[in-house]
Amino acid sequence: MAPNPEARPRIFPNNRWKPPKRLGNNWKWPATTYYHDGQTTIVGTLPRTAQRYKQYSVYHDHAYIWAVDLDASLEKVGDGRDDSADRVEADVERQVGEVDNHDWATLTFHELSRYRSYAGLHLESQHLHLRNETQIWPEQILPDTYRATQSTPVQGYGGLVGELPLLIGLMALALPSNFVQTGLPSCMANPWRVYPVSQLRERQAGSTDGVW
Numbered sequence: 001m002a003p004n005p006e007a008r009p010r011i012f013p014n015n016r017w018k019p020p021k022r023l024g025n026n027w028k029w030p031a032t033t034y035y036h037d038g039q040t041t042i043v044g045t046l047p048r049t050a051q052r053y054k055q056y057s058v059y060h061d062h063a064y065i066w067a068v069d070l071d072a073s074l075e076k077v078g079d080g081r082d083d084s085a086d087r088v089e090a091d092v093e094r095q096v097g098e099v100d101n102h103d104w105a106t107l108t109f110h111e112l113s114r115y116r117s118y119a120g121l122h123l124e125s126q127h128l129h130l131r132n133e134t135q136i137w138p139e140q141i142l143p144d145t146y147r148a149t150q151s152t153p154v155q156g157y158g159g160l161v162g163e164l165p166l167l168i169g170l171m172a173l174a175l176p177s178n179f180v181q182t183g184l185p186s187c188m189a190n191p192w193r194v195y196p197v198s199q200l201r202e203r204q205a206g207s208t209d210g211v212w
Contacts (some may be wrong), residue, residue: 001028001057001073001206010082019059019066019104019206021077026057028073028208032181034188041185050212058169059206063145065107065173067121067166071208078103107146107170112161115152119162119170132158140194141174165209172207180207 003009004025010018020026035044057072058065068077079100108123115130128148131138135158138147152158160167168184174194175183187193 001026001059001208003027003206007082016064017061019057019072019077020082021103022080022082023074023076025082026072026077026206028071031208034185036188041188043181043185046212053211054163054165055208055210056163056165056169057206057208058166058173059104060143060173061205063143065143065146065170066104067107067169068102068104069121069163070101071210072206073208076101107166109146109162114159115157116159116161117148119160119166121163121166128158128160130158137194141170165211168209168211169207172209173205177205 003020004027007020007022007025010020012018033044033046034041054069055071056067056069057077058067060066070077105121106126107119108121109125109128110118110120110123111125111129112118117125117128117130127146128138128142129150131148131151132155133151133153134155137160148158168188171187171192171194172180172184175187
């Protein structure tokens with residue numbers, strides 16, 4: 001997924017970029033469906049009887065991971081207005097019964113037992129609680145902003161769990177865009193693996209990830 005290049009970027013006073021909210025301003029590339037049997041992941045087709053469990057759209061830009069729990073290429077985000085100056089006008093023009101969707105939010109964490117971190121949105125911590133000294137994945141899937149400030153040598157401490165589509169999105173954004181389709185299945189094994197980072201993250205790179 002990528003922002004519509006013809007749309008005016010959402011740049012706020014602190015020079016922080018935020019993803020588009022307007023329907024049509026988030027462009028999704030052709031989707032790939034994977035089947036995971038608990039051990040391996042292969043490209044497959046979605047069964048007609050499959051029911052969607054959860055969906056996330058995820059962007060990375062500079063130091064931030066932005067996410068929302070819907071497909072931003074098919075639905076508006078928040079009030080659907082990309083220009084904050086339109087907010088008053090939007091309130092006037094809003095149709096009776098029109099409801100805002102969830103808005104973009106930055107990645108956050110919640111502390112679990114054994115100092116593990118749960119990745120989600122609107123949680124209390126802005127970074128991982130603890131990192132195990134043997135772990136290399138924090139540098140591979142997270143910008144510096146989100147990494148733990150404390151480490152431990154104790155095995156089994158410092159893991160990461162969370163919303164599955166969000167975790168898949170983090171893995172996908174850590175890969176070069178031209179390698180996601182072939183590289184992601186090898187990451188989602190048992191245990192999960194992280195592809196070695198060979199280049200800087202791409203600016204304003206996005207992903208939509210659903211679990212059925």
